[in-house]
Amino acid sequence: MTIPNAKKTVLPNGVRILTEEIPSMRSVAMGILVGAGSGNESDREAGISHFIEHMMFKGTPKRSAFQIAHALDSVGGKMNAYTSKEVTMYYAVVLDKHLEVAADVLGDMFLNSIFDPKEMETEKGVVLEEIKMYEDTPDELIHDLFAEKILHGHPLGKPTIGFNETVGAISREDILNYQKRLYAPNNIIVSLAGAVPDNALELIKPFFNGLPGGEFKHQESKAEIKGAVFLKKKKTEQAHLCLGVKGPSHRDKDRYAYSLMDNVLGGTMSSRLFQEVREKRGLAYAIYTASSPFRDFGLSYVYAGTGKETLGYVIELIIEQFTNLKKEGITREELTRAKEYIKGSMVLGLESSSSRMGFMARSELYHDRIQTVDEIFEAINKVDRDDIVRLANQYFRDEDLTLVVIGDLDELPVKELKC
Template identity: 45%
Template structure:
């Protein structure tokens, strides 16, 4: 996304360049014909509050997003961000773990959280009339968790079970194996959950230190979407944070994560995890582009054409025509300073060679010959449709607000995004395909094979 520039300033005054506002600063983003009114307030502490008012809804999704993920950990800290995600629902000075869950569930709401490589999110979805409760409970949990030693030990056991469960899911494990093949020891190549070796010795003091150093107002974005009033949300947030560690001295919001220097990736490699499975799981791919690269819209179209749906080339060739795999798709992952592009397939072990041969042939064909005008139109239609249809609920709209602010520093209007997709040309896609698909490919395999069973060129 790129800055839209479509902003009207409202109450308050902008802070001096590089400085913190003396009081809350609010601005209204352009009203979106495909949504509601989006407003943004920067509190004196540097914490940001964004809302999208959608009067036709009877629910509200409320999220607290922190610009901290697994890539922000040192080696010995691996898994700290995810560990903390578990612990913040275990109790505060005002509420027990049961109180936190029971208060939301008593009004039919739901809460959850997730950790990624670059951010962590805590969210609730409730009826509009119960938004004040959700704000109070969620702000209390994120801002003022006590991290009791007994809870640390309980959740350590839960996380170790989660890691073991993940190891029993080869379809998930192969993605982590591929990331490690591309990024090596870089934090982007590590498991978000950490490993048994890092989680087992992690102390409460380490987690507490990570919590208080990383969870600061300039690193936090609060987003809400649904039937709400922006001014009321801001007021309730300030009330809920009063007297907590997030009720901090004036500061400027942290800038979004820098895109430079680019992450150094490993030379193309083959990694195999021997495992007695009924199905083999394979990923063939390479380093991609970062999330601010102007070619990301062309990449979305290319991904749709190659393996983004049932009409894609890989799905048609490998599943529909030959019946070699039940699941086959391509995907792109994008970070502030790097990215991945890959093809996944799950198939019988005896069919891996043929699946890989067909996949390599199709990637080489698109790199050399490009895609067709018909495929370009279909790929653009898929990109636009999936984006707009993905905005049909308050949760996805809340996520869009937070990610725009946290990852890009601004929110691209829906119409502008659709225009950017429409502007993608055949030359744009084919030039990207020639560059991206011509790169050396890494291979990750989980299945009943010896470690030396595959080579990069096989």
């Protein structure tokens, strides 16, 4: 069985519509993905992608903000949106018989939002409070701080949520100009999965057939990635750290091999770092690896929260594991376990209509086609232990190692990093 078993329709203006009927489901998920996020913003626009996402729910000529929410609530559906570094997604999940309602509400929001200046000022207050909340959550803040320091001013290093001064300055004209630049038809993907009815295309096409706009052209994004050591002094009980390097992009042929190495290093409770740092020594509650692949490059790092007095030791243990991977790679048993874990979690993660819808949209965005599970499994199965050693030496380079710490410290226990 091919998963996903999707069909692709391209409208004359370039909008792509993806559909996958899954007979065993009664729900249908519909998403509108735009290839635009904080990585597309200028310095003065920081946070505008996320702010537009908020404002899409605040009213159209046809519906008030309450009526938008009520329309989905009244049919037992759910509707939401998210913004990342490269993507903004608006989506809804409903019973199959209510797809017409979901399509009408999403289409209306996406195409006809008013961006009322009064509503904008109110929503700016909401986002500014969100920024404050984020600043008060060091185990979340540390991830964006790591990206900022390793990318040295690159747009993908800016926080998606933006800054107080830039969010406060966003005007209605700024929003319209941003949408004109990035919400182009060829940068929009509509994805449906689940109990998709036979007339789905007829429901969707009228919303997007007449969508005007120029053609969006992606320009390759080159980042100056170089190592750094940075401390943000903040009164916290723990020291929060991210230690990492450059990683592969979404389109890199080595991305699956890298994900296996990442899994062995810190992706599960049986991973090397979890066992060495938490289980054997009790130095942390949370320690894990994280990867952020983008269109043209990626980032990869370890997060840990530990006591101020044990920070140096935890850093030493992480570096030791980087070194071990470069010299010895991983065992045959570790490779087999990682392959089965990645494949199993991928399939389990595609069991819902909403996850299948999102997978198809992202695959189309990054690869210009919909990858199948079998295709990905084949690539994973081809990875051998030599690939892991090669990638460890390619990515764990002294000159790229970046350490960022948030904590109540006057100085860091390390000045330079080597593995």
